[in-house]
Amino acid sequence: MKSANATLHSRRRSGLTGWSFVLISVILIVIFYFYPMVEALILSFQTGTGTNLVFTGLDNYKRLFQDATFITSVKNTFIYLLVQVPVMIVLALFISVLLNDSKLKFKGFFRTAIFLPCVTSLVAYSIVFKYLFAGNGLVNTFLMKLHLISAPIEWITDPFWAKITIIIAITWRWTGYNMIFYLSALQNIDNSIYEAARIDGASATRQFFGITIPLLRPIILFTSITSTIGTLQLFDEVMNITKGGPGNATQTISQYIYNLSFKYSADFGYAATVSYSIVIMIILLSFLQFKVAGEKNG
Amino acid sequence: MKKTFALLLMCMLILSACGANGGNKNTADTGNAGGNTEAAKEITIWAWDPAFNIAALEVAKAQYTAANPDVKINIVEYAQNDIIQKLNTGLNSGTTKGLPNIVLIEDYRSQGFLQSYKDSFYDLSNSIKGADFADYKSGPTSLDGKQYGIPFDSGVTGLYVRTDYLEQAGYKLSDLQDITWNDYIEIGKKVKDKTGKALITLDPNDLGLIRMMIQSAGSWYLTEDGKTPNIADNAALKEAFEVYKNLTDSNVANVHADWSQFVAALNNGDVASVPTGNWITPSITAAADQSGKWAVAPLPKLAGNDKSVHASNLGGSSWYVMNVDGKETAADFMAKTFGADTEMYQKLLTDIGVIGTFKAAASGEAYGQANEFFGGQKVVSDFAAWTEQIPSVNYGVHTYAIEDILIVEMQNYLNGKAIDKVLSDAQAQAESQIK
Numbered sequence: 001m002k003s004a005n006a007t008l009h010s011r012r013r014s015g016l017t018g019w020s021f022v023l024i025s026v027i028l029i030v031i032f033y034f035y036p037m038v039e040a041l042i043l044s045f046q047t048g049t050g051t052n053l054v055f056t057g058l059d060n061y062k063r064l065f066q067d068a069t070f071i072t073s074v075k076n077t078f079i080y081l082l083v084q085v086p087v088m089i090v091l092a093l094f095i096s097v098l099l100n101d102s103k104l105k106f107k108g109f110f111r112t113a114i115f116l117p118c119v120t121s122l123v124a125y126s127i128v129f130k131y132l133f134a135g136n137g138l139v140n141t142f143l144m145k146l147h148l149i150s151a152p153i154e155w156i157t158d159p160f161w162a163k164i165t166i167i168i169a170i171t172w173r174w175t176g177y178n179m180i181f182y183l184s185a186l187q188n189i190d191n192s193i194y195e196a197a198r199i200d201g202a203s204a205t206r207q208f209f210g211i212t213i214p215l216l217r218p219i220i221l222f223t224s225i226t227s228t229i230g231t232l233q234l235f236d237e238v239m240n241i242t243k244g245g246p247g248n249a250t251q252t253i254s255q256y257i258y259n260l261s262f263k264y265s266a267d268f269g270y271a272a273t274v275s276y277s278i279v280i281m282i283i284l285l286s287f288l289q290f291k292v293a294g295e296k297n298g
Numbered sequence: 299m300k301k302t303f304a305l306l307l308m309c310m311l312i313l314s315a316c317g318a319n320g321g322n323k324n325t326a327d328t329g330n331a332g333g334n335t336e337a338a339k340e341i342t343i344w345a346w347d348p349a350f351n352i353a354a355l356e357v358a359k360a361q362y363t364a365a366n367p368d369v370k371i372n373i374v375e376y377a378q379n380d381i382i383q384k385l386n387t388g389l390n391s392g393t394t395k396g397l398p399n400i401v402l403i404e405d406y407r408s409q410g411f412l413q414s415y416k417d418s419f420y421d422l423s424n425s426i427k428g429a430d431f432a433d434y435k436s437g438p439t440s441l442d443g444k445q446y447g448i449p450f451d452s453g454v455t456g457l458y459v460r461t462d463y464l465e466q467a468g469y470k471l472s473d474l475q476d477i478t479w480n481d482y483i484e485i486g487k488k489v490k491d492k493t494g495k496a497l498i499t500l501d502p503n504d505l506g507l508i509r510m511m512i513q514s515a516g517s518w519y520l521t522e523d524g525k526t527p528n529i530a531d532n533a534a535l536k537e538a539f540e541v542y543k544n545l546t547d548s549n550v551a552n553v554h555a556d557w558s559q560f561v562a563a564l565n566n567g568d569v570a571s572v573p574t575g576n577w578i579t580p581s582i583t584a585a586a587d588q589s590g591k592w593a594v595a596p597l598p599k600l601a602g603n604d605k606s607v608h609a610s611n612l613g614g615s616s617w618y619v620m621n622v623d624g625k626e627t628a629a630d631f632m633a634k635t636f637g638a639d640t641e642m643y644q645k646l647l648t649d650i651g652v653i654g655t656f657k658a659a660a661s662g663e664a665y666g667q668a669n670e671f672f673g674g675q676k677v678v679s680d681f682a683a684w685t686e687q688i689p690s691v692n693y694g695v696h697t698y699a700i701e702d703i704l705i706v707e708m709q710n711y712l713n714g715k716a717i718d719k720v721l722s723d724a725q726a727q728a729e730s731q732i733k
Contacts, residue, residue, distance in 0.1 A: 049695065050414020051390060068727050069702070134555065156555050157502060159709075245503035247706035262379070264699035265410035266386045 044276050046269035053269055060273035070274060072248050073256045076163070080252070081231045084167045089224055092175050096182035097212065111183070115176040122173070126240035129169045130156065133241075159249035162242050166250055169237050174230070178223045185219040186212070221293045225286050232278050232285075253278055340370040341399040341628045346378040350451075350577070351402055351615070353650045358635035361642055365634075369627055374398065382407070389415040397620055399628040402450070404615045405438035409524055410695040411618075412441045419446045420619040425633035432655035434688040439616045446618060448632045449655045453575040453614030454685040455510050456594040457482075458582060460495075461673065463570040467492040471593045476608070478601035479511065479541040482571075486550035489570045497550035497570050499563045500542075505701055505708065506612050510573060511538035514610035515603045516689035519701065519728075524694030527728035529704070530721045537600050539720070543712055573597055575612035576681045580651050582671075589671045594680060609687035614655075653681050660685075696732050703727050 044060060046053040064070055099110055117125065132138045133155035140152040155165045189212070197207050213220075235254035238244055244251035244259075253274060260271040345351040352375050359371045376384065381401065388397045389411075403411055412419060421444045428436045431449040439447030461471055467488040477485075486497030500507065512518060517534035520527060529535060545551045552569060554560045563569050564578075565585040572578065582592060596608035617636060619628045635642060636656070643659030646652040648667075659665065660682040669677045703724050711720040 049410065050386070051392070051418075052414060052416075063730075066730050069731065072706075130556075134559070135553070154553075157553055243503060245705070247502070247709045248702065259702070262383050262386060263702075265407075265414055265695045266390070268386075268390060 040272045040275060043269055044272035047267065048269060049265045049267055056269075060270050063270065064273065064277060069248060069251070070253075070256060070277075073251050073253045074277075076248075076250060077232060077234065077252045079163060080167060080170070080234060081228060084170055085224060085227045085231060087167075088171050088175050088178060088227060089220065091171070092178035092223070093182055093216070093220070095175070096179045096186060097208065099179070100183060100186045115180055117173050117175075118177045120173075122236035123240055125173060126169065126237050129165070129172075129237075130241045133165050156242055157246050159246055162246060162250045166237055166241060169241060170231070170234065173237075174227065178227065181219050181223055182216060185216050189215050217293060221289060224293070225289055228285050228289070229282050232282055339368055339624075339627055340372065341624050341631065342372045342374060343400040343402075344374050344376055344381050344384075344398040345402040346376060346381060348375055349580070350650060350652065354450075354646050354652050357642060357645055357649065358631075358639075361639060362631050362635055366631075369631065371631065378404065385411065389418050394620070394622040397622055399620055399622060399624045400632065401618050401620060402615050403447070403618055404613065405435070405453070405611075406613075406693050406697040408438045408447060408616060408618070409441070409693055412446055413695055418621055420621045420625045420629060422446060422448065422619060422629055422632070425629045426637035430637070430657055432657065432685050432688065434611060434685075434690040435614075435616065435655050437690050437692045447616035448618075448636050449616045450636060450652075451577065451614050452653045452655045452681065452685045453577065453611040454653065454681050454688060455573060455575050455597045455610045455612050456677075456681060456684065457597055458572040458574065458578065458592060458594055460567070460570045460588075460591055461593050462591045463489055463493050463495055471595060474595035476596070477598045479598045480544070480601050482598045483541070483544055483548050483550065486545075486570070487548055490550050493570070495570050496552040496568060498545060498572065499552040499554050499560060499569050500545070501554050501556070501560065502709065503555075503705055505704055507573065508535070508538045508542060508704070508708075509701075510597065510610040510612050511541065511600055511606075513689060513691055514597060514608070515600055515606040516691060517605075518691040518693060519697060519704070520692065520694035522692055524692040525696070525732070527696075527700060527725055527732060529700070529728060530718075530725035532721070534600060534603050534606070536717060536721060537602050539708065539711060539717060541600070542708065546712055575614070576653050577613065579677070590673050592672050593675055594672060594677050596680075596684065605689070607687050607689065609684040609689075611688050647678060653678060653685070655685060657686075696728075699732060700724075700728050703731065 043053075045055055045057060047056045047060060048054055095114060098104070099107060099114075104110070134140075135152050135154065135157070137155070139155065140149075143149045144152065153161055155161050193211055193215075194207055197211060202210065233254050234252045235258065238250050238252050238255050239258070242250045244255050257271045257274050260267050260274065343355060345355060352373060355373050359373065363369060363371060381403075385397070385401060385403075388394075423445045426445060426448055428440055428445045428449075431439075432452060435447075435449035436445075439445065439449055457474065459471070459474065464470070464474075464485070467485070469485060469488070474485075483497070489495060489497055498507075512532070512534045515534035517532055518528065519535075552563060554563055561581045561584075564572060564582055565588075567588065572582075582588075597610050599608055600606040617632055619625055619632060636654075640656070640658050640662055643652075643654045643656055644662040644664035646654060647659075647662075647664045660679075665678050665682055666676060667678065668674045707715075707720045707724040710723075711717060
């Protein structure tokens with residue numbers, strides 16, 4: 001009896017210790033995440049430069065739909081999203097399957113090499129890309145020397161090519177990151193499934209679409225959601241490679257928020273509204289992706 | 299044992315959290331000079347560009363502390379973008395902790411700050427006289443009749459030219475003394491013919507050239523009130539756009555995408571001329587092998603605008619004293635150095651190359667010196683003379699917001715959209731965007 005009581009007591013005590021650990025992060029998250037989120041929501045209903053903010057109700061949200069710069073930024077962001085995310089996901093999937101081959105030599109080397117871009121600083125690699133793709137940069141020189149093009153491509157100053165440059169840059173930076181998720185998921189697929197398929201005479205392609213893809217579905221969903229969120233928040237690359245130019249041909253929503261806050265006379269109210277538009281878009285897109293890809297997994 | 303360990307861990311966490319807090323507090327305090335009364339004689343100044351603004355501050359600091367040894371002056375260097383961010387977030391948070399006593403603000407942005415954060419800047423009307431400085435500086439540095447800024451460097455513009463290229467095309471420097479932008483393009487075509495060199499290099503994301511042109515005619519993106527977009531009915535802006543298109547259509551313009559490419563184009567001898575602010579001088583003289591090949595002509599003017607003169611401004615900035623503890627010391631420092639010391643301005647010019655906007659300084663001997671790099675031309679006294687002719691305009695609070703709209707419309711215009719439609723679209727968008 002006595003010992004049972006002691007156990008109960010100690011269990012309650014250890015429960016308390018556990019909760020105190022959780023409490024620290026809960027308090028920190030509430031202070032540093034939820035409180036600013038609520039403040040930003042309140043801010044998004046105010047307009048004015050600097051500290052001259054007044055409540056204007058839904059005016060800011062109505063303004064979004066008439067703001068040509070905002071609409072262009074959304075369009076640009078969605079072009080990145082629709083082109084870059086699928087390309088990157090497919091590429092990452094393809095590379096991870098190649099690297100998962102048990103007969104491959106120097107596996108560690110290739111994995112590290114492809115993952116390495118991920119550990120470079122966003123700003124540093126953006127600046128390198130800016131110089132690689134400059135009018136007289138390495139890429140143009142290379143293509144000219146190979147006689148693939150006759151005149152330099154305006155990678156940074158042409159509206160179309162500038163978008164391509166940004167897409168190449170982010171694909172280079174993030175493919176390895178997504179590949180790691182696929183690799184670890186692939187290692188969890190039991191080899192006997194493939195063995196059974198081989199005995200049944202399934203081709204490699206058939207195995208890929210019949211086994212690998214369905215079993216990776218939750219990971220594909222996860223990576224496409226994180227990539228979507230990441231692309232919607234795209235900032236560093238555009239800021240450093242093209243500054244949003246030429247004109248606003250590569251400007252993203254995040255960069256517009258920055259401009260509204262710091263480049264123009266600070267209008268933090270409207271900037272907060274634009275930020276919340278991203279929140280709304282992320283929620284809608286994630287919901288959509290869950291519906292399309294995730295329902296079978298419940 | 300486990301429990302003790304857990305408790306210990308928790309204590310460590312809490313302690314380190316507190317420790318981190320303490321650390322933050324300390325750094326915040328050192329950043330803020332005016333925090334308590336005993337430190338009131340200590341002031342902090344934020345500025346960018348170590349070779350120019352910071353160097354000028356160091357000179358002023360040395361002068362001032364020699365006479366006032368009890369004042370401690372901290373000069374902190376940040377990039378301009380960082381200063382803008384820190385000021386905006388600091389002023390918006392409502393706490394003056396962490397703000398400097400004196401800050402450098404670009405003239406195009408100053409009204410934005412003065413009007414967005416009223417009472418955050420200290421009225422200097424009793425310390426300095428706005429009339430002591432170049433007239434065009436009074437617009438950006440004052441508000442409601444009060445003088446808030448100490449005007450600093452002049453952004454007076456000139457047309458930097460390669461005399462050797464011009465000679466090959468049959469022109470002399472004297473041919474460039476009173477030209478219009480249209481004449482300028484004609485010269486460019488000949489230069490391109492004879493030398494194969496471009497006349498000018500342009501950045502599609504920077505309409506500095508347009509700003510120079512319209513200010514030379516006393517016009518700006520905004521009307522006199524500094525708030526209403528002035529685009530659709532702006533004759534100077536329309537003509538500037540036409541000149542810009544003419545430049546690109548005549549095939550005399552190169553394209554650059556950033557500052558380093560811009561300077562490289564000058565130093566490699568890729569272009570025959572650069573119309574820009576006088577602050578480019580150090581970058582041009584950096585190519586020592588080109589000594590004697592450069593000269594500075596007055597800025598061309600707009601042919602169709604009778605208000606247009608051969609002088610304009612590009613960039614330039616001024617000092618502002620923040621309304622925090624220590625403001626009296628800060629104001630005194632500024633008034634006695636940048637606001638009065640003619641001798642110091644001579645030193646700033648010879649040592650650093652700063653052309654100030656303090657009128658009395660222009661009569662000093664350093665301003666009259668001939669510059670061998672520019673073929674013996676008295677470049678600085680020319681610039682000082684042009685500074686006095688710069689038309690004063692109100693930059694208002696939305697210069698960069700409107701410029702971003704115009705950059706997009708400029709691309710449309712270059713691709714064939716009609717000029718009136720271009721400007722009326724830009725006007726409509728500016729009106730809807732600026733609140």
